[in-house]
Amino acid sequence: MRAVVIRGFGGPEVLEVVEAPLPEPGPGQVRIRVAAAGLNPADLAIRAGLFGPRELGPGEFLGLGWDVAGTVDALGAGVPGLAEGAAVVGLVSGSGRLKAHAEYVVLDAEAVAAAPSSVDLVHAATLPVTAHTADQALGLLGARPGDRLLVTGAAGAVGGFAVQLAHHAGLRVVALARGGDAPLLRELGADEAVSSLDGVRVDAALDAAALGGPALAAVRDGGAYVTTRPDAVPAAGHGIRVAAVQVRPDGARLAELAALVDRGVLTTRVADTYPLEEAAKAHARLAEGGLRGRLVLVP
Structure with a gap:
């Protein structure tokens, strides 16, 4: 699968799209086929070395992307209430090498909720973070x-x-x-x-x-x-x-927030979309500021 990673810290030019192994869900986890993933200021901070790991050793890399919308592709053991093919949103946590700016991502099931039904998955991807x-x-x-x-x-x-x-x-x-x-x-x-x-x-x-x-x-x-x-x-x-505030995943509350989207209480706003191969352009645009919505990467 394709994934956006960094092997060193710096500007948007350090971003790479690489072929990576398909991640496998463990017990209590869900693999999501990514339809869209939001780009957040935290991604820029990690890329620049201002947040998270401060150095990477030879051969090491980091993935980016914290919020995701897509469909359930595979389930680990002990995951009730979700079915393959279901449209979901979720918040990635932890320090795994691969994150949401990829074609597939594995999340803890407790961080996943049904996607709002009133908006498409690109707009849904602006919700979790x-x-x-x-x-x-x-x-x-x-x-x-x-x-x-x-x-x-x-x-x-x-x-x-x-x-x-x-x-x-x-x-x-x-x-x-x-x-x-x-x-x-x-x-x-x-x-x-x-x-x-x-x-x-x-x-x-x-x-x-x-x-x-x-x-x-x-x-x-x-x-x-x-x-x-x-x-x-x-x-x-x-x-x-x-x-x-230090954001933590909460699938139960995320389901309530998704329901507020469907009720018209929350309005999702997409400023623009970019393919994974143009992640560097998306990073540069976010750094310019002035956006009235989220930038979203689409595999």
Whole structure:
């Protein structure tokens, strides 16, 4: 099978598409024939050597890709509730050499859920990492219905899901993005769309843009702040709880998030698609920023 890998760290030019052995599912695992796999900032960080392993020995390589949509191709022992051919989504975890940017990937069954039926698999591939990140960050904040929540980077993939989930939970959402994104933010459910933090005061902040101090300064004393950058958590003060979300697979919750897509609560957004052979172009485009949705690789 074909897979995108790196043998060293650097820019998009270090990406390679190689022929790799077909992975076999072990007990409690599922092999998925990949229809689409999202490209995330974590992939760029790993490729550049900023996150994950810091060096690779001779002959070693790393695969990339964390979220996947496709069909069940094979089941390991002890996997109930899934059938070959079923459309699924999942979040890859662990440090295996091959990940979702490939024609096939093996996941723990506990990280897999039925794909939403209202969107195609390309759009479904934008769900696992981004929706889990937004959802788990909101869980860390512990905000209650009626609280004012700041979401930075609100027009981006994680921020957009955060706005929708927070609105669905009854929070009053202050969404920060560029001025031209105000109509989109309103459509996603934001109560206020702002392009500056001047005068903004909130009970909690979900800092999807990783602004750090400026976003923290908008939180009232005794409030809560969560960033999506575990390596850039600002210092706490004024009784504010400060944390970073570190995404973990949760197939049961992913099934609920997929159901929210089918109910129209969550909106999947695809910025563009690329074949595996153009993974370097996709990495370069993501690094440019300004996307209003996810880039997706299609084998």
